[in-house]
Amino acid sequence: MKIGLLGHGVVGKGVSRICDVSKTLQVKRILVKDDWELTDPRCTQNVQDILGDPEIDVVVECMGGIEPARTFLMKAIQNHKHVVTSNKKMLANCCEDLFAEAEKNNVSIHYEATCGGGIPWMASLERILRIDPVDSFRGIFNGTTNYILSRMDLESLEFEPLLKEAQQLGYAEQNPSDDIDGMDVKYKVALSCMKAFGVIPVLDEIPTYGIRYIQKKDLDYAKSKGMTCKLIGTGIKKEGSIEASVLPVFLKKEDVLANTSMNFNAIESDSATLGKAVFTGQGAGSLPTAHAVVQDIYDIENKEAMEYPSLQEVTVINSAEKIFYLRSKQITDYADILDQQIDAETYLTKKISLDDLQKKIQEDKEIFIAEVQE
Numbered sequence: 001m002k003i004g005l006l007g008h009g010v011v012g013k014g015v016s017r018i019c020d021v022s023k024t025l026q027v028k029r030i031l032v033k034d035d036w037e038l039t040d041p042r043c044t045q046n047v048q049d050i051l052g053d054p055e056i057d058v059v060v061e062c063m064g065g066i067e068p069a070r071t072f073l074m075k076a077i078q079n080h081k082h083v084v085t086s087n088k089k090m091l092a093n094c095c096e097d098l099f100a101e102a103e104k105n106n107v108s109i110h111y112e113a114t115c116g117g118g119i120p121w122m123a124s125l126e127r128i129l130r131i132d133p134v135d136s137f138r139g140i141f142n143g144t145t146n147y148i149l150s151r152m153d154l155e156s157l158e159f160e161p162l163l164k165e166a167q168q169l170g171y172a173e174q175n176p177s178d179d180i181d182g183m184d185v186k187y188k189v190a191l192s193c194m195k196a197f198g199v200i201p202v203l204d205e206i207p208t209y210g211i212r213y214i215q216k217k218d219l220d221y222a223k224s225k226g227m228t229c230k231l232i233g234t235g236i237k238k239e240g241s242i243e244a245s246v247l248p249v250f251l252k253k254e255d256v257l258a259n260t261s262m263n264f265n266a267i268e269s270d271s272a273t274l275g276k277a278v279f280t281g282q283g284a285g286s287l288p289t290a291h292a293v294v295q296d297i298y299d300i301e302n303k304e305a306m307e308y309p310s311l312q313e314v315t316v317i318n319s320a321e322k323i324f325y326l327r328s329k330q331i332t333d334y335a336d337i338l339d340q341q342i343d344a345e346t347y348l349t350k351k352i353s354l355d356d357l358q359k360k361i362q363e364d365k366e367i368f369i370a371e372v373q374e
């Protein structure tokens with residue numbers, strides 16, 4: 001099977017490394033952006049060398065970002081090539097158009113590597129769905145922030161140097177804001193809702209909070225209560241809507257997700273006959289993510305059936321009442337929802353829904369919030 005690879009960064013290099021020792025997969029051309037990347041005779045800076053090559057069966061996109069990745073994949077599909085992508089941002093924003101075009105041209109789009117790095121999360125959802133509807137999922141979907149939170153917690157280190165390390169280890173996005181502000185998890189939650197529930201939420205409707213403003217004292221507080229902080233993405237199917245969010249959660253130490261450290265991800269599904277099942281593995285990094293990409297290529301080679309999801313847009317409602325930890329310079333503005341004081345700028349709230357809390361704090365750009373598990 002001949003492959004055209006778009007992008008030769010952290011994931012792309014992992015893909016060529018795995019394919020180069022495979023018996024049946026041949027990376028024929030590799031699209032790179034800059035002159036200094038022309039390190040392999042297969043490299044080209046002209047995408048037509050891939051999209052216009054009739055010998056290439058599969059186009060694998062590991063470029064990241066929405067454009068030009070979306071346009072290149074559209075053209076690949078129109079040229080009757082199967083497509084594999086690890087690009088969650090692009091797919092979460094453009095999936096309806098891409099799936100419609102793929103169905104028209106009778107080719108597949110595979111995207112295992114978009115969520116959970118090397119974990120076979122999408123494949124597991126597909127298997128569960130053969131028997132059960134999926135009721136909910138929750139998980140650690142981002143390796144960068146889990147690496148930072150684990151080392152802050154275990155070794156009392158500061159945030160900034162750990163972010164730099166996560167970048168050097170190839171976990172973080174080119175723009176790590178997507179990791180630390182929760183956007184990367186939002187895309188993964190949306191794609192998981194698509195696979196698990198057959199719906200596509202409007203991305204802007206998913207409340208999204210990250211760990212940019214976390215401080216050591218927040219983790220110290222969690223620890224003093226027998227908890228630890230994790231960035232959690234959630235999806236719950238409701239009648240006519242879904243609950244979906246991305247936010248730091250203070251988890252009890254005995255929770256299985258609390259014990260998932262470093263660049264590992266862990267995602268728990270819940271369904272009728274299987275019950276709760278947890279899938280874990282390296283959620284970021286070159287070879288684990290490339291492993292998921294190459295599994296998709298083998299599925300295409302083995303002619304695994306590809307379904308074209310008919311996606312319904314769905315409203316996101318987060319009405320369940322919970323307790324939140326809030327730290328803000330303007331904490332007194334929220335007096336009516338505060339309960340227990342921790343220090344001058346930190347409180348636990350009374351029980352409140354995430355939707356109501358979000359309305360109150362939307363102008364507070366440097367607030368740190370975490371849900372407190374009960």
Ligand code: HSE
Nearest residue numbers: 142143144171173284
């Ligand atoms: N930046 C992402 C993460 C890469 O840290 O999880 C894998 O999607």
